[in-house]
Amino acid sequence: METIVDKNRSKLWAVEKLNFKTWYYRCIGTLELWIKKEEKGELLVGKRRCAAGREEVLEWLEQPAGQVNASDNSIEWDWYAGGSNREITVLPVMPNRPLVLKPQIRRHIQPGCNTQLIFFIPVWLLFYSGNADEKNKLCELPSEILSSTWFGEMQNGELCYALERDLLESRPAVALSPHSAVCTLNIHNDSNSLLDFQRMAVHVEHLSLFSDGHSLYTNEVYVKFNGMEKISQVKYSARGPKWGGGLTRIKGPREHPTKSLLKKSFSFIKSLTDM
Amino acid sequence: MEFFENEFFSRYLNTAVLHEVIQIALLIAVGFLFVKLLDFLVRRTITRNASEQVKAIFHKIVTYSGWALITLLVLAQLGLRLSALLGAAGVVGIAVGIASQKSLGNIISGFFLMSDKTFEVGDVISVGTKTGVVHSLDLLSIKLRTFDNTLIRIPNDSIISTEITNITRFPIRRMDFKIQVAYKNDLTKVKPLLFEAARGNPLCLDEPEPFFLYKEFGASGIEILFAVWFEKSDYVSVKNSVFEDIKNSFEKAGIEIPFQHITVYAGSNTRPFPIQHFEAL
Numbered sequence: 001m002e003t004i005v006d007k008n009r010s011k012l013w014a015v016e017k018l019n020f021k022t023w024y025y026r027c028i029g030t031l032e033l034w035i036k037k038e039e040k041g042e043l044l045v046g047k048r049r050c051a052a053g054r055e056e057v058l059e060w061l062e063q064p065a066g067q068v069n070a071s072d073n074s075i076e077w078d079w080y081a082g083g084s085n086r087e088i089t090v091l092p093v094m095p096n097r098p099l100v101l102k103p104q105i106r107r108h109i110q111p112g113c114n115t116q117l118i119f120f121i122p123v124w125l126l127f128y129s130g131n132a133d134e135k136n137k138l139c140e141l142p143s144e145i146l147s148s149t150w151f152g153e154m155q156n157g158e159l160c161y162a163l164e165r166d167l168l169e170s171r172p173a174v175a176l177s178p179h180s181a182v183c184t185l186n187i188h189n190d191s192n193s194l195l196d197f198q199r200m201a202v203h204v205e206h207l208s209l210f211s212d213g214h215s216l217y218t219n220e221v222y223v224k225f226n227g228m229e230k231i232s233q234v235k236y237s238a239r240g241p242k243w244g245g246g247l248t249r250i251k252g253p254r255e256h257p258t259k260s261l262l263k264k265s266f267s268f269i270k271s272l273t274d275m
Numbered sequence: 276m277e278f279f280e281n282e283f284f285s286r287y288l289n290t291a292v293l294h295e296v297i298q299i300a301l302l303i304a305v306g307f308l309f310v311k312l313l314d315f316l317v318r319r320t321i322t323r324n325a326s327e328q329v330k331a332i333f334h335k336i337v338t339y340s341g342w343a344l345i346t347l348l349v350l351a352q353l354g355l356r357l358s359a360l361l362g363a364a365g366v367v368g369i370a371v372g373i374a375s376q377k378s379l380g381n382i383i384s385g386f387f388l389m390s391d392k393t394f395e396v397g398d399v400i401s402v403g404t405k406t407g408v409v410h411s412l413d414l415l416s417i418k419l420r421t422f423d424n425t426l427i428r429i430p431n432d433s434i435i436s437t438e439i440t441n442i443t444r445f446p447i448r449r450m451d452f453k454i455q456v457a458y459k460n461d462l463t464k465v466k467p468l469l470f471e472a473a474r475g476n477p478l479c480l481d482e483p484e485p486f487f488l489y490k491e492f493g494a495s496g497i498e499i500l501f502a503v504w505f506e507k508s509d510y511v512s513v514k515n516s517v518f519e520d521i522k523n524s525f526e527k528a529g530i531e532i533p534f535q536h537i538t539v540y541a542g543s544n545t546r547p548f549p550i551q552h553f554e555a556l
Contacts, residue, residue, distance in 0.1 A: 100482075147474065149481040150447055150504065159446065159506055162481040 009178045009214040011059040013250060015089045015131070023068045024060040029122060029143030029179045034068055034075065035060075041082045043129060046075040047141060058178055060088075080138055085130040091251050092123035092181065092216055093140060094204040095161055100151050101185075102164040107197040109189045109225070117187065118168040120180035121204060122146065123216060126251070143179035151201045160201060171243050181209055181216035184241045191227040203234070206257035210240035210247040217241055299352055303345060310341030328396055328412040329389050377432070381415040384431035388412070394441045401440040402429055443507045447480065450503055450513055452521065455496035457531035462489075465499065468528055472520040473503045478513045480504040496533035 018024060018037045026033045027050065034046035046068075070077065101119060109115050122144035128136040146161035167185075176182060183202070189195045200223070207218040217240040224233040236257045240247040314337045322330045351357050372379070389412065394400050398409050400419070405427055407419035417434060419427040442448075456465055466487050473479040486502040501521075505513040525532060 145477055147477060147481050148479075148506070150483060154447065154483075155445055157446070 009058060012178050013091060013211065014059075015087050016060045018060075018086045018088055019062075020086070023063040023065060025057060025063045025068075026060055027054060027057040028125060029056070029177075030054075030145060031125070031141055031143055032075075034063070035088065036068075037086055037088075039084075041084050043080040043082055043088075043138070044070070045078045045080065045127070045138065046070070046072075047078075048075045049145065052144070056178070078139065080129065082129050085136075087130050089128040089130065089132050089136075091126045091128070091132055092179070092209050093126040093251050094121065094181075094207050094209065094218070094254060095124055095142065095146070096140075096205070096254065097148075098151070098158060098160045098201050098203045098205065099146075099163045100149050100160045100199050100201050101167075102162065102199045103197060104164060104166040107167065109187055109195040109197060111189050111192050111194065114186065114188045116169070117185045118171065119163070119165050119183055119185065120176060121163070121183050121202075121207075121218065122177075122180050123209065125179070151199075158201070171241075176215050178215075181207075181218050182241065183207070183218045184220045186220060186222045187225060188223070189225045191225055191230075193227065195225050203257075205254040206236050208249055208253050209251040211250050212245065212247050216250075217247060295352070299349055302348055302352060306341065306345035306348065310338060310345070313337055313341060326389070326392075326395050332385075332389070332414065377430075378415060381431040384435040385412070385414050385416075387435055388417070388431055393439055394444070398444065399442040401442060402434055402437055405429070406442070446507060447483075447504055448507050448510070449483075449486070450505060450510070450517070452501045452503075452517065453490075454499045454501055454521065455493055455533050456499065456525075457496045457533045460530050462497065464528055465530060468524050468530065469499075469501045469521065472517065472524045476503075476513075476516055476520055478505055478509045478516060480506070495535055496531075 012028070016024075018035070020037055020039045022036065024035050030049050030052050032048045032050050034044075036044045038044070069075075099121065103117075107115075107117070122142070124140050124142045126132075126140045127138040129138055130136045146163060149160050149162035150157050151160045152158055172182070183204075185200075185202070187195070187197070202221065204218075207221075210217045210219070219239060220237040220241055222235040222237065226232055236253075240249075314334055317333050317337055318330060322333045325333075347357060347360075350360065394409055396409050396412055399406070400409060402419070405419060405421070407421040407427060410418040410420040410426065414431075416428045416430050419429065421427060454469075456462070469487060470485060473485045474481070479485065480503070483504045485504070486500070488500040490498040490500050492498075503513065503517055522532075
């Protein structure tokens with residue numbers, strides 16, 4: 001099935017050469033951005049949060065100087081002293097904490113069964129002055145603000161972002177959000193009881209990002225559920241989803257995973273309310 | 276040559292003295308290495324999983340005891356009678372011991388505190404009426420840095436018998452807000468409003484869920500306990516932002532937060548005391 005794609009998507013992660021003393025604007029997700037490069041090398045970056053659903057501006061749009069008010073208090077300004085490099089690179093990166101995935105429709109997986117579920121992760125935007133080199137890194141900003149949540153026990157759990165979304169069973173037919181990455185989750189219920197999938201921690205810091213030119217994908221995640229009180233085995237494949245053709249890796253993981261991780265991945269409402 | 280043959284040099288720079296000096300130097304060198312080795316072994320075994328504070332104390336004990344031993348051996352090597360020295364030290368020790376009973380109590384209490392692991396350096400604790408960040412955990416006392424940047428020294432033996440609250444022991448905390456709403460308001464609107472305010476605040480955790488409880492029919496309104504969970508480092512931000520969020524959402528929804536009214540009566544049961552307004556001059 002052919003996906004309907006916005007042509008400007010390919011420009012989202014392209015390197016842009018800025019003109020000196022010119023304002024540029026972008027709106028990605030709930031993030032509005034303004035940048036200006038001065039001749040002496042300074043870079044002025046302004047950011048503001050807007051309401052979700054606003055029309056996105058995926059490529060850097062030149063703005064007349066009069067339209068940007070650098071003293072606008074609603075815009076948070078950052079000033080960077082730098083070289084004369086006029087290029088700016090934006091790359092997607094996974095959020096800086098694990099995600100707790102809460103399916104809107106409760107999913108149940110019978111013992112011995114495998115299932116593949118797909119969901120979307122809103123990426124963060126990583127800004128570089130010049131090429132995507134660590135020393136050129138300016139800042140990283142979430143394209144969408146996610147609420148925080150706690151996963152695990154009160155004493156030794158971990159702080160995560162909450163992602164309450166519906167899960168898909170197959171590849172989406174409609175165009176995906178340009179700042180969301182498709183994550184494929186393969187779950188195998190290796191226990192003798194029904195897996196009641198209420199919430200699951202996905203360690204997105206171990207995920208890489210791939211692109212086919214218009215959409216983002218992460219490497220596939222394989223989870224072996226061993227039982228309610230047991231820890232699950234999690235594996236991260238080295239490549240993007242099998243059904244995504246012509247993928248190129250555009251960003252590596254924040255943290256490289258070990259080959260197979262044993263982590264408490266599933267949480268059941270009972271364990272949280274029994275505090 | 277005449278210079279070296281004089282009485283002084285023949286007396287103090289002879290082979291026997293040189294031999295003695297070399298022996299003492301060797302003793303110090305070997306002793307130093309032994310103390311270092313012992314310190315290393317203690318770090319690797321006894322205090323391997325201990326906190327930095329305990330490690331530092333054990334390091335001090337090993338180092339000071341080791342050097343005291345080396346000093347005694349050097350003195351013995353120099354021909355000093357250790358029995359007399361130890362005897363004198365015993366007398367001094369008794370005197371010092373009597374004078375420092377309190378300090379000894381503090382030291383022992385310090386060890387109990389460390390083994391108890393109720394708090395560590397960097398934790399925020401409340402001891403009695405004092406609250407602050409644990410600045411250091413020493414042999415005789417603990418030092419707290421208060422939030423207005425003053426230093427409080429609390430002796431270990433007094434802290435061991437006091438109730439201590441470790442505020443930052445666990446990664447997340449619950450913050451309680453005691454709210455009152457007027458009797459005339461529709462109570463079914465209040466709970467969703469409060470939950471919405473918490474959901475809209477990125478510092479409040481989704482889970483554990485906020486807690487809501489009608490406490491009692493108060494004197495001025497219905498008392499409600501609303502509690503949100505947050506990451507321990509966000510205490511001030513959560514307190515301020517949730518406070519504002521609740522006030523704003525109540526105002527928008529027309530929910531009244533009651534406050535105490537005083538109505539002055541002029542003796543009549545039904546008519547209030549008359550008040551007349553005047554224009555400002």
